Amino acid sequence: xxxxxxxxxxxxxxxxxxxxxxxxxxxxxxxxxxxxxxxxxxxxxxxxxxxxxxxxxxxxxxxxxxxxxxxxxxxxxxxxxxxxxxxxxxxxxxxxxxxxxxxxxxxxxxxxxxxxxxxxxxxxxxxxxxxxxxxxxxxxxxxxxxxxxxxxxxxxxxxxxxxxxxxxxx
Numbered sequence: 001x002x003x004x005x006x007x008x009x010x011x012x013x014x015x016x017x018x019x020x021x022x023x024x025x026x027x028x029x030x031x032x033x034x035x036x037x038x039x040x041x042x043x044x045x046x047x048x049x050x051x052x053x054x055x056x057x058x059x060x061x062x063x064x065x066x067x068x069x070x071x072x073x074x075x076x077x078x079x080x081x082x083x084x085x086x087x088x089x090x091x092x093x094x095x096x097x098x099x100x101x102x103x104x105x106x107x108x109x110x111x112x113x114x115x116x117x118x119x120x121x122x123x124x125x126x127x128x129x130x131x132x133x134x135x136x137x138x139x140x141x142x143x144x145x146x147x148x149x150x151x152x153x154x155x156x157x158x159x160x161x162x163x164x165x166x167x168x169x170x
Contacts, residue, residue: 007094017058024085037084043072142167
């Protein structure tokens with residue numbers, strides 16, 4: 001999933017959100033090999049009255065473009081794969097990113113704690129750990145390394161503030 005913006009631009013004009021949609025669609029098409037990527041505005045509801053004035057104006061402009069534009073999608077659609085490119089301002093995008101990381105980490109910690117509380121779950125824990133390793137790798141932000149800053153004349157990658165050697169080499 002491509003999320004634009006994740007924090008570089010805290011507040012955005014509608015034209016910037018439209019530019020993000022175009023860049024994100026191009027990136028998803030060429031780099032992620034998605035044919036006709038699905039693009040949506042990340043909003044607090046799917047109704048036309050939802051979102052900020054900037055989102056509503058960007059929505060009007062996006063409906064006029066030759067994009068596979070779905071309209072507004074709510075945050076729960078982000079991890080569900082309902083869209084290839086989510087567009088929002090950097091304030092909301094950064095919160096969505098960090099909340100997602102926190103939810104994944106909290107679930108992993110809770111699962112580990114639950115598996116260590118009973119004798120029988122301690123027996124199956126190592127088997128589950130091995131079976132769930134691909135999922136752990138898929139949701140681990142360290143396996144991504146960083147995110148490209150689109151729209152610049154050269155390649156720039158932004159890494160997580162707490163990136164370690166594993167994340168930087170990903």
